[in-house]
Structures are given as C-alpha cells and as structure tokens.
Amino acid sequence: MPLLEVGSLTVDYPTSRGTIRAVEDISFSLRKGETLGLAGESGSGKSTLGLSIIRLVPYPGVIVKGHIKIDETDILKLPEDEMRFIRGRKAAYIFQDPMTSLNPVKKIGAHFVELIRTHEPSTGKEEAFERSKTVVENLGILSERINDYPHQFSGGMRQRIMIGLAIALNPGLVIADEPTTALDVIVQAKILDLLESLRKIYGMALILISHDLSIILERCDRIIVMYAGRIFEYATSTEIHKTSKHPYTQGLLQSIPNIELSDQRLAAIPGSPPNMLDPPKGCRFWPRCSYAMKICRVKEPDLIDVGRNHFVRCFLYGEEGVRVERNRKS
Amino acid sequence: MVRKVFVLSEIVKVEKLKKYFPVQKSFLEQLFTRELSYVKAVDEVTFSIRSGEIFTLAGESGCGKTTAGRVIVRLLEPTSGKIHFNGADITQLKGEKIRLLRRRMQMIFQDPYASLNPRMKVGDAVGHPLEIHGLAKGEEKRKAVLDVLDKVGLTPPEQFINLHPHQLSGGQRQRVALARSVILKPGFIVADEPVSMIDVSLRTTIIDLMLSFRKELGLTYLFITHDLAVAKYISNRIAIMYLGKIVEMCQKESLFLNPMHPYTQALLSAIPVPNPKRERKRIELTGEIPSAIDIPTGCRFHPRCSYRTDKCSEKEPQLIEVEKDHFVACHLMK
Numbered sequence: 001m002p003l004l005e006v007g008s009l010t011v012d013y014p015t016s017r018g019t020i021r022a023v024e025d026i027s028f029s030l031r032k033g034e035t036l037g038l039a040g041e042s043g044s045g046k047s048t049l050g051l052s053i054i055r056l057v058p059y060p061g062v063i064v065k066g067h068i069k070i071d072e073t074d075i076l077k078l079p080e081d082e083m084r085f086i087r088g089r090k091a092a093y094i095f096q097d098p099m100t101s102l103n104p105v106k107k108i109g110a111h112f113v114e115l116i117r118t119h120e121p122s123t124g125k126e127e128a129f130e131r132s133k134t135v136v137e138n139l140g141i142l143s144e145r146i147n148d149y150p151h152q153f154s155g156g157m158r159q160r161i162m163i164g165l166a167i168a169l170n171p172g173l174v175i176a177d178e179p180t181t182a183l184d185v186i187v188q189a190k191i192l193d194l195l196e197s198l199r200k201i202y203g204m205a206l207i208l209i210s211h212d213l214s215i216i217l218e219r220c221d222r223i224i225v226m227y228a229g230r231i232f233e234y235a236t237s238t239e240i241h242k243t244s245k246h247p248y249t250q251g252l253l254q255s256i257p258n259i260e261l262s263d264q265r266l267a268a269i270p271g272s273p274p275n276m277l278d279p280p281k282g283c284r285f286w287p288r289c290s291y292a293m294k295i296c297r298v299k300e301p302d303l304i305d306v307g308r309n310h311f312v313r314c315f316l317y318g319e320e321g322v323r324v325e326r327n328r329k330s
Numbered sequence: 331m332v333r334k335v336f337v338l339s340e341i342v343k344v345e346k347l348k349k350y351f352p353v354q355k356s357f358l359e360q361l362f363t364r365e366l367s368y369v370k371a372v373d374e375v376t377f378s379i380r381s382g383e384i385f386t387l388a389g390e391s392g393c394g395k396t397t398a399g400r401v402i403v404r405l406l407e408p409t410s411g412k413i414h415f416n417g418a419d420i421t422q423l424k425g426e427k428i429r430l431l432r433r434r435m436q437m438i439f440q441d442p443y444a445s446l447n448p449r450m451k452v453g454d455a456v457g458h459p460l461e462i463h464g465l466a467k468g469e470e471k472r473k474a475v476l477d478v479l480d481k482v483g484l485t486p487p488e489q490f491i492n493l494h495p496h497q498l499s500g501g502q503r504q505r506v507a508l509a510r511s512v513i514l515k516p517g518f519i520v521a522d523e524p525v526s527m528i529d530v531s532l533r534t535t536i537i538d539l540m541l542s543f544r545k546e547l548g549l550t551y552l553f554i555t556h557d558l559a560v561a562k563y564i565s566n567r568i569a570i571m572y573l574g575k576i577v578e579m580c581q582k583e584s585l586f587l588n589p590m591h592p593y594t595q596a597l598l599s600a601i602p603v604p605n606p607k608r609e610r611k612r613i614e615l616t617g618e619i620p621s622a623i624d625i626p627t628g629c630r631f632h633p634r635c636s637y638r639t640d641k642c643s644e645k646e647p648q649l650i651e652v653e654k655d656h657f658v659a660c661h662l663m664k
Binding site: 041042154156157184185186187188189190193211212213214215217218220237238241251252253255256257258259260262264266267268269270272273 | 501533535
C-alpha cells in the first residue's frame with residue numbers, strides 16, 4: 001500500500017489572458033521511507049505539483065481533476081478543517097525561502113509550541129516545549145537557542161529550523177521545495193545530509209523538488225522529470241543516470257557541469273521553455289528537440305513503460321511513433 | 331572546452347586591494363564610542379589577470395568576490411591598494427577619465443531582471459553605450475546593434491530591437507546584457523554570476539557566447555561565481571576567496587586535482603555530483619562563516635579548520651607559491 005498516491009492530477013491557473021494548465025494528468029505513487037526527486041526548469045509545474053499534495057495551490061490555481069491519496073484518504077475530498085490536520089501531521093512542506101517563512105516577532109520555541117499544541121491540544125505548554133528542545137537538538141542546534149528570534153540565525157540555521165518544524169509532528173511525508181537553493185554549497189551539503197539522517201531516524205518519505213539535477217541524482221531513489229506541466233520521464237536515479245531516454249532529460253544531463261569529469265563538453269538545449277498560455281501543439285518539447293519528427297508536432301505522446309519501471313513520454317520509444325515514421329518513409 | 335591561450339601580458343593587476351565598508355551605528359552607539367567598525371569585504375587581495383584568459387573569483391556568499399569585481403571596474407572606491415589596467419594605474423581616476431575607461435572595461439551583472447531599464451527598448455539599451463561614448467548614431471548605430479543582437483542569438487534582430495525587457499525571458503535578457511557589454515568592443519569584462527539566475531538548460535548557451543566573444547574580440551574575463559562546477563568549465567585560472575582574502579589561486583586543473591587549502595578541499599567535497607552511484611567523502615566544516623566585521627585573528631579560517639595549530643590563531647598566513655603557479659595561504663604549506 002503506497003503512502004502517497006497521485007492520480008491524473010491536473011491543476012489550472014485561470015488568468016485574464018487565458019488558462020494556464022500548470023500540471024497536467026500526473027500520476028505517481030510513493031512508498032513509506034522512499035525519496036522521490038521532482039526535477040524541472042522554472043515554470044515546469046514542479047512546485048505547483050508539490051503544493052497540490054498539501055492542497056496549498058496559490059490563488060487563482062485550482063485542482064480541476066484527479067485524486068491525491070495519503071494513507072488511503074483522498075485529501076481532495078476532505079473539508080478544509082480536516083485538511084489542516086493532514087498538513088503537518090501526515091504531510092509537511094519545507095518552503096524555499098527560510099528568510100520569509102518564519103515569524104520574525106516570535107521566538108523559535110514559540111513556533112514549535114504553537115505547532116505542537118495546534119495539532120495536539122491536550123499537550124501542555126511545558127511538555128510541548130520540552131519536545132521542541134529535542135527536535136532542535138536533532139537539528140544540530142544548541143537547545144538553549146530555542147529562546148532566540150529568527151533574525152539571530154543565519155540562512156542555513158533558519159532552513160534547519162524550517163526542517164525541524166516540518167518533522168516535529170513526525171509526518172510520514174515531507175515535501176522539500178528547493179530547500180537549499182538560497183544557500184551556499186557547504187551549507188547545502190549539510191542541510192541535505194541533515195534531511196537524509198532525519199529521514200532515516202523518523203522513517204519518512206521525502207519529495208525533493210529542485211531545478212538542480214545533480215542534487216536529485218545524488219540524493220533520491222526515483223526521479224520525475226517534468227516539462228511544461230507534464231511528466232516526461234519517470235525512473236530510478238540509476239536508470240536516469242545510466243540510460244536516460246527522453247531527449248529533454250538527456251539535454252539536461254548534458255548541460256550540468258560535473259567537477260569529476262576532466263574534459264567535459266556541455267551542450268545547451270536550444271530555444272527556451274514554452275509560453276504556458278499557448279503551449280506548442282503535439283509534444284510540448286518538439287520546438288527544442290533535435291529528434292523531432294512529423295508526428296511530434298501533431299500528436300502528444302503518451303507516457304509509456306519501457307521496462308524496469310522506466311516511463312518516458314516520447315515517440316522515439318514505443319510502437320506508435322516508430323510505426324508512423326515508417327509509414328511516412330515507405 | 332576552454333582552449334589554452336598564449337599568455338602575453340597581464341591586463342589587470344591588483345595589489346593589496348582593500349575595500350572596507352563602515353558599519354552604520356545607532357545614535358546611542360555614536361554618542362558613546364568614537365571607534366568605527368568596518369565590514370572588511372576585501373582585505374588585501376593581490377592578483378593579476380593575464381591577457382586573453384578567464385580568471386575566476388570563486389567563493390561562498392559574503393567572501394568579497396563581487397565587491398572585488400566592482401572595485402576593479404571602479405564602480406566602488408577602493409579603501410586602499412592599487413589597480414592597474416593595461417599597465418596604467420587606474421586607482422585614482424575620476425570623472426571623464428573613468429568614462430573613457432569604461433569603453434575598454436565592461437560589466438555583466440547577475441540579475442538580468444534588474445540590470446535592464448524596463449522602459450528602454452532592447453535596441454536602445456544595447457545601442458546606448460555607443461551614444462554615450464559618441465561612437466555611432468542613427469543608421470550606423472542601428473547597424474551595429476542589429477549586428478551584435480544577431481551574434482548573441484536574438485534573431486531576427488529587427489524584431490528584438492523593438493521589444494521591451496518584460497517581453498523577454500531571463501535567458502534572452504542576459505543575452506541583451508551581454509550584447510550591451512560587448513558592443514563597445516572592450517578588452518576586459520567583469521561577469522558577476524552571469525548565469526546563476528538562468529535555467530540550467532540555457533546556461534550553456536550564455537557561457538558558449540561568452541567564450542566565442544573571447545575568441546572574436548580577444549576578450550579577457552574576470553568571472554565571478556559561487557558555482558565551482560561552472561568555474562571549472564569556463565576558467566583558465568581560479569582564485570578561491572574566504573572572508574575577503576584569497577586562500578588559494580592556481581590553474582583550474584591543479585585546483586580540482588590537487589586542492590591544497592583545507593577550505594578549498596571542504597568546498598570541493600560539498601559540490602553535488604550528478605551520479606547516484608558515487609560514494610563521496612565529505613569534509614565536514616564546523617560552524618559557519620564568521621562575520622566580516624569581526625574577523626578571527628591569525629588565519630581567518632582557523633576556527634573551522636581541522637588542521638589548526640597554535641600558530642594559526644596568531645599569525646596570518648601569506649599567499650605563497652607552493653608549486654609553479656599554485657598559490658596557497660596556509661601555514662601547513664612549507
């Protein structure tokens with residue numbers, strides 16, 4: 001039984017200039033303790049997807065289709081007051097910007113106490129405070145600093161606190177949205193190590209959202225590569241690293257510099273991501289794809305299984321695309 | 331791949347460059363103390379950039395790399411030290427002479443959303459330097475602008491010339507910024523994190539453009555970045571900064587094969603590598619970067635260094651040549 005099951009999820013942003021379909025027909029599932037990386041460029045819909053899972057899609061976004069089951073409960077059917085208890089207790093979100101996500105006029109301890117007592121009203125103040133101390137210590141922060149205000153902490157420390165708030169109620173699922181983008185490499189490595197060790201201690205599943213494919217390859221079991229609201233490729237990290245199938249994924253991999261390679265040639269993906277108000281017909285990637293065929297311009301490929309739990313949305317694989325090409329040639 | 335370039339001479343030479351920013355004090359503090367405190371953003375930095383190379387200043391935020399770049403193009407006044415450009419001392423230049431200097435020395439900024447005037451059309455923004463320097467106007471200017479826009483890949487240029495920045499994507503904006511910086515055919519460009527705000531798939535195009543301009547115009551770059559993977563791809567030589575000082579400086583190959591300073595070693599070990607199979611040994615650093623107002627005594631890095639000795643907290647190590655063209659500031663080196 002999967003911990004999280006997302007089925008044909010579709011999210012729209014109606015705007016005055018038209019509707020943007022930020023997330024389209026996305027399905028995947030996650031087991032207990034697993035790590036999943038969501039990779040994609042800005043505008044690919046990865047944050048919208050992450051936020052949908054805790055039903056916090058920002059206005060004017062609406063989930064128009066699909067289901068999201070956490071522990072068998074379809075959270076899209078829950079009333080808002082029940083949803084509040086899912087957030088934090090079953091699924092928690094770590095936001096990108098630690099500088100603006102904490103309340104500047106509240107001490108760190110108060111953030112934790114409020115969180116614990118909101119979800120568990122029977123807990124006394126003292127007890128909640130003691131529990132907060134333990135969590136803070138697990139983050140590698142001295143427990144007496146619980147009486148400090150957010151501005152007294154550096155960016156890296158604040159991100160630790162954000163992580164602490166996310167795991168304080170021991171949720172089964174944590175979604176970390178670019179948790180280290182604003183941080184330097186040394187701090188980034190420390191934060192990711194911390195997430196990994198906490199994940200092991202608390203046995204939670206992690207969805208790591210990042211534009212940086214290196215981090216995701218290094219830290220996640222499985223990877224979803226998104227483009228223009230669609231899943232383009234979905235496989236284990238090892239598969240993606242060894243035999244990525246989609247031209248877009250291959251392009252991304254060729255565009256990240258690797259310090260361990262001595263004479264690396266980087267290649268860029270030509271063009272730029274599509275305008276989501278008017279995405280290309282057919283496959284959304286064809287204007288930038290060097291393998292684009294005639295069919296790619298008229299029909300959108302399905303996400304197909306190429307074996308070993310490897311899924312790809314591209315006509316280069318599977319029967320239909322190849323058949324169409326053959327017919328055209330003959 | 332970066333081609334080896336014959337090094338003829340030094341185009342920029344920086345000697346003992348310092349840039350201190352005074353710290354604003356509250357009214358009460360001003361009453362009770364005379365002493366001023368300073369953020370020592372750049373503290374006695376010495377290096378030179380060879381003609382035709384790409385020299386990178388790398389380090390974490392707050393290490394002073396951006397300040398150093400800005401002082402060199404004279405956007406900030408140095409506190410002390412000397413800056414030579416093409417053999418001439420430019421440290422004291424003022425007014426009109428700085429304006430003339432900018433014809434040969436340009437800068438690309440990190441944020442293409444902030445570095446372009448939103449009310450100026452692309453054509454006007456790119457052609458503005460020609461006008462400021464009285465080099466071309468009218469049809470001649472238009473031709474030069476179309477030509478450079480074509481080179482940075484904004485095609486068809488006739489169409490882009492009439493667009494406003496808000497109609498462009500981040501990558502396209504950075505191309506405009508690049509076009510604006512090369513239209514005067516300068517010899518030297520300071521590029522401050524030019525790709526850090528651009529999507530990964532588009533970064534390579536900007537970097538490749540920078541490299542092709544280097545070949546075509548014989549440009550020299552000072553590249554400023556926090557991303558060592560990008561630095562490795564683009565540079566000839568790299569200097570690692572920590573709290574306002576250069577701690578290690580060498581050819582990029584030796585930096586990645588044989589990093590000598592403990593800080594460089596830790597920094598390299600923290601860079602993510604796109605390989606799920608790779609087991610990596612991470613060098614852990616204790617604590618965080620201290621404030622640049624209250625710099626540790628002796629070696630600035632000693633409170634976080636696992637190799638520290640008594641000497642490290644007492645005496646500041648000098649940047650010395652340990653191997654040919656490999657400079658390190660650490661007491662561990664003989």
